Amino acid sequence: MTKADIVDIISMATGLTKVETEAVINGFLSTVSDALMEGKRVDFRGFGSFSVKKRASKIGQNPGTGEAVPVPERYVPVFKPSKMLKEAVDKNMKHSR
Incomplete structure (x- = not known):
């Protein structure tokens, strides 16, 4: 959609x-x-919440060369669905198959 x-x-x-x-x-x-x-944090009761999560720095790998590449820390938005939303989706998906 x-x-x-x-x-x-x-x-x-x-x-x-x-x-x-x-x-x-x-x-x-x-x-x-x-x-x-x-x-x-942004909360929607019965739907879920949006928040920001800190991703720690790490050492990644260049897939082309295999070289180690430092990946700096960063902040990313995350969504956590409410229990009610998770249950509704699960119930609906089970009945739609």
Whole structure:
């Protein structure tokens, strides 16, 4: 599913125009992104949470040459689904097969 698909679905469900719906979605994504860039956690009860995790530095390997390459530490966004979401997905996938 793409962002355009989500815009279409929400637009039809709410009666908002696609332009209005896209503006709301862009605002939502921007707000979540800004919070993560500030190191904040973003929680959606019943859905999950977004947070930032520190990945430690390590020594990697160049696949072409086999040479050891230092990989610096970095911060990455992560999503942790709620128990309710995990259970709903599991139940639905079992019944759809």
